[in-house]
Amino acid sequence: ATGDGHFLACDHWSDGELGHTSWYLLSPDGSVVELPETVATSSNSWQGLNEGVCPWKDEETGLWGYVDVQGNWVMEPVWTAAEAFEGGYAVLWDDQERRGVIDGRGNLVLPFQDKWLELPRCSPGCEAKGLIRWEEWDEERQEYSYGYLDWDGTVYPMDGEVPCFYNGFATVWDHGGEYYLNADLQRLTECFSWCSDITSDGRGFVGLDGKIYRIEFLGR
Numbered sequence: 356a357t358g359d360g361h362f363l364a365c366d367h368w369s370d371g372e373l374g375h376t377s378w379y380l381l382s383p384d385g386s387v388v389e390l391p392e393t394v395a396t397s398s399n400s401w402q403g404l405n406e407g408v409c410p411w412k413d414e415e416t417g418l419w420g421y422v423d424v425q426g427n428w429v430m431e432p433v434w435t436a437a438e439a440f441e442g443g444y445a446v447l448w449d450d451q452e453r454r455g456v457i458d459g460r461g462n463l464v465l466p467f468q469d470k471w472l473e474l475p476r477c478s479p480g481c482e483a484k485g486l487i488r489w490e491e492w493d494e495e496r497q498e499y500s501y502g503y504l505d506w507d508g509t510v511y512p513m514d515g516e517v518p519c520f521y522n523g524f525a526t527v528w529d530h531g532g533e534y535y536l537n538a539d540l541q542r543l544t545e546c547f548s549w550c551s552d553i554t555s556d557g558r559g560f561v562g563l564d565g566k567i568y569r570i571e572f573l574g575r
Contacts, residue, residue, distance in 0.1 A: 361388065361424070363404055380424055394426035403439035406459070410437040410445070419447070430461045441474045442483025456487070465506065472504070475520035485520025485538045486511065503540070511540060526550040 362381040367374065378401045380388040403410045404424070411422040413432035420432035436448040443459050454472045456465035465472075465487070475485035486503035489510075493500045502512040503520075517527050524543075525536045532546030544550075 363401055365401070388424070390424065391426045394422075394424075406440040406443070408440060410439060421445075442477045442481060444474055444483055446472050446474060465504075465508070470504070473519045475523075477522050481522070484523040485525065486540075488517060488519040488525075490516070 360383050362383075364379045364381055366377045366379075369375065375396070376398075378390060378395050378397075380390055382388055399409075399411055401409055408421040408423055408429050410419055411428075411432070412419050416432055418432040419434045419437040420428055421430040421437065423429050434447040435450055435452065438446045440459065444456050444464065446454055446456055448454055449467045451467070453467035453469055455463055455467035456472065456474070458464050470489040470491045473488040475483045475487065477483050486505055488501075489504045490499050490501045492498075499516075500512060501516045502510060503517070503525075504510055513527070515528065518525055520538065523538045526533050527536050527542075529546070532548050533550040534546050535543040535550060537543055
């Protein structure tokens, strides 16, 4: 789903010598929305189309910007790399390979820095909630450091690798198993052997109110 009510589909085929890919945009009723030929058969990845725009590489400059479903530039190509939008925000790279975050109007809302960043994920139509996941190489320790980053730039280191937040919650692993963490970095549950993402309507092992739902598989 693109986030604006449409869906992406593609066909892959070979003519015996070269592989080809054509992209299609489907409306909610299943009808095909016509895409310009340069867009429909482009080697650029439309898998990043989300919230009506897609990160796009300009072949002349090698820089990245964003295009709409008609192939028009929504944000001019000025970045070294760019990712798809998630909850109204996107991660991009500058010419020094540093990462920052922009909003839907192209404004830089989180300054460029050396950390690798991953935005919190959310259900379509909902703005991103929770903390940004980060990791960076620690030269002194010769290993990666992990943690979360608040929107005001506050850094919260964690003991081990952690996933990004999804709808305001994250699953954290320690030697005892996995447990849920809320956006205030408060532990919600005891450890389970496995924790799923929590969806916006409360499905999963823990509801949005913190109530625990156990699922047990009985052996034969």
